[in-house]
Each structure stands twice: as C-alpha cells, then as structure tokens.
Amino acid sequence: MKRIMSKVYLCTAIPYVNGHPHIGHAMDYLLADTYARYRRGCGDEVRLQVGTDEHGNKVFRKAQDLGLTVEEFARENSDRFRHFVEKLNVQYTDFIRTTDPEHVKRCQEIWQRLEPHIYAAEYDGWYCEGCERFVTQKEYDENGGLCPDHQKPYEKLAEKNYYLRIQDFKDQIRAKIESGEMEILPVFRREEALRLLEDAPDISISRSRKQLSWGVEVPGDPEQVMYVWIDALSNYITVLGYPDEDIAAWWPATAQFIGKDILRFHAITWPAILLGLGLPLPKRLVTHGYVLADGQKMSKSIGNVVDPVAVLDKHGLEAFRYFFLRHIDTFADSDFSWEKFEDAYNNELANDLGNLVQRLATLCRKNQISGRPGFAIELAAEYQELMEKFEFTKAFDYVWKLVHAANRTIDAEKPWELAKKGETERLEEVLGGLVEQLLTIADLLAPFLPKTAEKIQEIFAKEQILPPGKPLFPKEAKK
RNA sequence: CGCGGGAUAGAGCAGUCUGGUAGCUCGUUUGGCUCAUAACCAAAAGGUCGUUGGUUCAAAUCCAACUCCCGCAACCA
Numbered sequence: 001m002k003r004i005m006s007k008v009y010l011c012t013a014i015p016y017v018n019g020h021p022h023i024g025h026a027m028d029y030l031l032a033d034t035y036a037r038y039r040r041g042c043g044d045e046v047r048l049q050v051g052t053d054e055h056g057n058k059v060f061r062k063a064q065d066l067g068l069t070v071e072e073f074a075r076e077n078s079d080r081f082r083h084f085v086e087k088l089n090v091q092y093t094d095f096i097r098t099t100d101p102e103h104v105k106r107c108q109e110i111w112q113r114l115e116p117h118i119y120a121a122e123y124d125g126w127y128c129e130g131c132e133r134f135v136t137q138k139e140y141d142e143n144g145g146l147c148p149d150h151q152k153p154y155e156k157l158a159e160k161n162y163y164l165r166i167q168d169f170k171d172q173i174r175a176k177i178e179s180g181e182m183e184i185l186p187v188f189r190r191e192e193a194l195r196l197l198e199d200a201p202d203i204s205i206s207r208s209r210k211q212l213s214w215g216v217e218v219p220g221d222p223e224q225v226m227y228v229w230i231d232a233l234s235n236y237i238t239v240l241g242y243p244d245e246d247i248a249a250w251w252p253a254t255a256q257f258i259g260k261d262i263l264r265f266h267a268i269t270w271p272a273i274l275l276g277l278g279l280p281l282p283k284r285l286v287t288h289g290y291v292l293a294d295g296q297k298m299s300k301s302i303g304n305v306v307d308p309v310a311v312l313d314k315h316g317l318e319a320f321r322y323f324f325l326r327h328i329d330t331f332a333d334s335d336f337s338w339e340k341f342e343d344a345y346n347n348e349l350a351n352d353l354g355n356l357v358q359r360l361a362t363l364c365r366k367n368q369i370s371g372r373p374g375f376a377i378e379l380a381a382e383y384q385e386l387m388e389k390f391e392f393t394k395a396f397d398y399v400w401k402l403v404h405a406a407n408r409t410i411d412a413e414k415p416w417e418l419a420k421k422g423e424t425e426r427l428e429e430v431l432g433g434l435v436e437q438l439l440t441i442a443d444l445l446a447p448f449l450p451k452t453a454e455k456i457q458e459i460f461a462k463e464q465i466l467p468p469g470k471p472l473f474p475k476e477a478k479k
Numbered sequence: 480c481g482c483g484g485g486a487u488a489g490a491g492c493a494g495u496c497u498g499g500u501a502g503c504u505c506g507u508u509u510g511g512c513u514c515a516u517a518a519c520c521a522a523a524a525g526g527u528c529g530u531u532g533g534u535u536c537a538a539a540u541c542c543a544a545c546u547c548c549c550g551c552a553a554c555c556a
Contacts, residue, residue, distance in 0.1 A: 015556070024556030056554085192483055192551080203553075228554055259556050269553095289484095290556075297550080327491085332484080333550075335491080343505065351518055359515030366514075394493095397503085411512070411520040419514095471516050 007047070008039045009250040011236045011282070013258045013266075014051040014096070017077035018058040021084040023298070023308045023336065024259055027288050030324055031390065032257045033090040037447035038387050039254075040091075042379075047250055049239050050085050051096035052078040053232045060214040070214055074099055084308070089317055089450060096239040098231055106238040107231055108219045113243065114230070114276045117168050123161035123204050126154035134211070162206040162224060169272040173197060173281075176271070182281040184267060185390060186331040189260065189287045193267035200268050205229050233270045237279070253282040255390075260287050286390050289333035291324075306336055315345050318449050319473070322349055325448050326396040346475055352403050353441075353452075354473035360406070360434055361459050361467035363415050369431040371462045375439045383444060392448070399444045406437050435460045 012028040015021070029050065036046045054074040063073035078097050085092060096103060111118070125134040135154060146153055174197055176182045177190060184190035206224040207215075216231050218224035236256065240247040258266050263285070271281050290297060293304040312320050323341050326348075328334040363369070386395040409430070418427040442456035455472060459465060 013556085016554075019556090022556045027556080053554095058554095188484065195482055196552090201553090232554085261551080261556065262554080264551090265554075290550080292549095295549090298556085300555095329492090340491080340505090346516095347505070350516060355516055355518045357515095359519075361515090363514050400504090407519055410514070414512080414514085416512095416514050467515090473516080475516060475518095 006044050007249055008036070008044045009240075009253045010036055010046065010048045011253050011256040012048075012050050013256075013262060014053045014098070014232060014235055015081055016053045016056070016058070017074055017081065018056075018062050020077075021081055021308060023291050023306050023311070025081070025084070026088060026308050026320075026324060027291065027328065028257045028259065029085055029088050029090045030321060031286065031288060031330065031392070032255075033088070033092075034325060034392060034447045035255065035387070035390065036091060037450060041443075041446060047094065048090070048092045049094045049096065049236065050081075050090065050092045051094070051235055051239065052081050052098070053228070053235070054078060054097055054099045055215040055226075055231055056228060057212055057214065071099070087309075087312060087317070088321070094239045096235050098235060103235060103238045104216050106242060106244065107216055107226070107234045109243050110234050110238070110273070110277065111226065111230055112219050114164065114273065117165045117272075117276045118162050118205070119165060120160055121163050122158045124156060124158035127157035128152065128154050159208050159211070160224070161204040161208075161227075162218065162221075163202045164205045164229070164269075164272060164276075166200050166202050166268065166272050169275045170197060170200065172275055173268065173271045176281055177267070181283075182271065183284045184263075185284060185286050189263055189285075189331075193263060196264050197268055200264075203229060203269060229265070229269050230273060233265065233273060236270075236282075237274075242279075243277075252280040253284075255284040255286050256282045257286045257288070260289055263287050287331065289329065289331055291328055292333055292335045294337050295335055311336075311341065314341070315349075315473070318452050319345050319349060321449055325392050327393070330390050330392050345473065348400070350471070350473040350475045352400065352407070354471055356403060356407055356410075357438065357456060357459065357472055358467055359410065360431070360438060361465055363410070364431055364435065364460075364465040365467060367415065367419055367427055367431060369428060369435065369465060371460045371465045372432075372435055372439060373461050373463065375436055375461060377436075377440050377443060379444070387447070395444075396448065399441060402437060402441050402444070406434055406441070409434060409437075435465070 010032045012032045015025050032048055032050075036048045040046050052074075054077075059074055059077075060070050063070040066073060068076070074097075082095060085095075098104075098107075123134075127134050134157070174194065177184060177194060177197075184193050205227050206218050207227050209223050209225050212225045212227065215225040215227070218226055234242075236253065237247060237251060240250050242251075256266060266285055274281055291306075292298070293306050296304060298305045308320075311323075319341075323336075323344050327340060327344055328336065364371075380398075383395055383398050386392075386398060413430045415427055415430055418430065438456055438460050442453040442460075445456075446453035452472060455468065459468060
C-alpha cells in the first residue's frame, strides 16, 4: 500500500536560557526526534522546530551578575542548548531564538492582530523595591510577606498592564479539546486541561518598562514591554514565517511536545492566541511527565539533579537515547537512577542486542552466509500503531520481543551443529532468516537508535558479513 | 471537602474500560549450551493485587468509604 506523502510539523517547548540544559529538556527533544524519524521513515516530509526563550528579567539579571551584556549571555546559553540538541542527534530543521529580529518583528505584528482581545487594566500585586519586581501571591505567602533577599516587607503596588481576554475563547477551546480537534495526550492530561480551563482568568501579557526592560516592546506603547506569553508561545508560528508568509502547508502542527508543567499555557493561553489570530490549533499536545531521580523530583536544593551530559558521557549517545525512550515512560513520571541505567545498558543493550549482533555475524562469517543488500520490510501494524500513539516504551518492547526470539532461534537451531553435520541447506535457511530478522530489528530501531540501526545494517546488508571490529555496546571489564 | 495521578512478587511495571485459574522485565536459585561481549536458552522459587465493606455463582477488575505516597495550583524541565 502506498501512503500519500504528507507534511508533518513538530514543535518542542523552547527552554528559558537562564540555566543549563536539564534532563527534562532532553525528553522533549527525544520524543519529537523519534517521532520525526519515524515519519521520515514512512516517507513524510518533516519539519522539527527547536529553540530558546531569551527575554525576561531573570536572564537580564543573571547576565548582570556575570558581568556580561545580556545579548552575550543569551547567546552563550542559547548555543549551549543548540549544542545539547545536536549532541542528542536530534534532526531539527529550525532553530528559533526569541531574540531573532524576525521573531521580534513578527510577534509585534501578532500583538497588533490580537488587539481586539487585549485591554489595559490595573495590575496590583506584591512588589519588592529591592528586587524591583512583583512576586506572586504564592511567593509572598511562602516568604511570609518578607523579601528574603532584602529583608524588607513587600508592598502593595499597582501598575498598568495589558491583558489578554481569555474569556473570549474559553468556549471554543473547550469545544476543540472535547472534539479532539486539539488532542491532548495522555487522556488524563486532557481532563486536567479542561478543569484548568473552567476557572482560567484573563492573563496579564505586559509589564511596564521599569519592571521589565529586556523584552519586546508593545506596539504603540513604548512604556510597555511584552511579558513572556505572546513573545514565547508565538515562536511556533513565527519560525514558519507568520504573519509574513503563508504557513498553511505546515500549520497546524502535527504535534507539540511539552512537559506537564507547561500544560496550562499550551492548553489555554496558546490556543487563545491562535484563535485570536484566526489560526487552527495544533492537532496534538503530547505531554510528558518528569524524570525523577531516585523517586524524587530533581531539585537544586535537594542536590539530586542528574546532569544529562554526565549520562551522555557514561555510555554514549545511543545508550542515553535507549534509556530515556524505553525506560522513562512517555507520559508518566519515571525514575532515573544510575543503577537502572547501568542495568539497562548491560543487560539489554550489551547482552541482548549487542551480543546477538556479534554472535550472528560470527556464525555468518564462519559459514560463508552472505548478507541481504536492499532487504526491506513493511513495518508491522502493531508497531505502527504504537508509534502513532507515541507509546514509545511499548514499541521498544515490541522490538525486544524480536531480539529475544532471534536469540531463542539460535539456541534452538544450533547452527554450529548444523555446520558440523554438513546440513548446509538448513544452515543457510536458518542464518539467512536470522539476518533478515536483524535487518528488521534495525528498521524498527532506527527512529530510536539511528546510529545503532545503521551499524546493524552495515553488517548484515553487505554481501560479506563481518563481525564488528568493536562490540556495539562494550561492557567494562568485570572483575 | 482545590485539581489530578498512584498503591499488583525483592525492584520497576502490565492487566482494571469489556469481572472468570495473577502476567512481563530485572534480580535470585537450578539446569542446558558453547556461535557470542562469562554472553545466550530453559526451568523453579517468590504475590491474602493498600484497608474495610457491598454487588455477584465468581472481583486486582464493578460500587462505597477509608489509609498512605506523589505531582500541579502565573513562567521553578
């Protein structure tokens, strides 16, 4: 059956550049990249956006602390994320920075188009003179009304802000979530979003320039600067060229990948902006959970933050991708621990798969079995279904069944005995079948572990099969 | 009574919608094999399915109440 090639647009949340890449960022990227590779493998044309969110006071202040210009600091951190994405072998097509002049210009145009839904009102809240900023009620309560940095009580202060009238869109958003026009995955997040929507207030979308200088100026009001929402969220379409270019070929996005913490903004604020612009909503919001460290949320104060670069360095990229795509649940919170990571590497990658490649390649070489250049399969329906539902851990389980089956076949057929007995025909049949099995495994693995899939293909799609010079997944010498 | 998620073998999970002898992976023990990265294959041990009550011939699964963990609640991945 021939599929009609389609265009697929995938978006990842753009991280705020006041910090370094976190393991949670890797989840966005890996999920999106895996799906992107899967769809490319199906013959679709895929565009994958990544980028960085760079405005705001936190970045501004951090730059000052470090004695850098804010531009330098933002660029440095943006580059850090870009390198991280590349280190993860994510095939992105677009990298957007919210400080890109094009983006700034476009998001001002977006603001203007939204003006029928924008109104000015007094914002009043708790303000710290020393910090020169408002704090949330929550922060106020936590600190007992006293700024911890300046030991001064917060004062009640009011200033003009622009607000986006979320109320204009609530009914439409609810209808689109309920009808599945914008599908929110997993289902329990959809329920959560509908609940959040019920009492979603209008949101403040600007600050006075005194409050917030590092940001996009509000068109027609130089005293006001855009607060994060319109600036950051609109990146998903400004990167496509909106409103200068026609984006209908790519928008609505096939899927947007986000962490559960930003569900609210992507399920309410972002749809409101899109509806205000007369644009369709993304087809799916894929909401992943958190990566926990030994059962706890990673946090700087607890000091249990796992550095993704350290994990990458331990056993390499493929092991990293393997663990986070197979053992970190796509939707629920899951645990990372070094022990689990090591176990998965040794037992599954090295023993099950790596060793299988090794033993089969050796058997083939010894018995002069040739590879299968150009061998191609149709992806099994079960696998395709899982991939389409972003059930990546389950898709992996499916692949691993084939890995086990291959190991079982070798043990049951005992090719070495067939060779001894001179049963050449049977031998060729068995090993040939296994070679095809391995190439099938490589195809299924390709979206997850592109380099591993490639290596397997290099070995078994060649006329002459040779065992890899180095094991695919070397284990440390055990004593 | 803010909202949501969870509680199933030593660990991590599936099964719950559509009741019917409790399943997977890792770990443990034993056996087999020797092509292979001391890898692979097979078998076994191990669970009153959070608690209590109800419905039913039958409940991990449906209903009710309760207990305990975790997350979210204006940018903290």
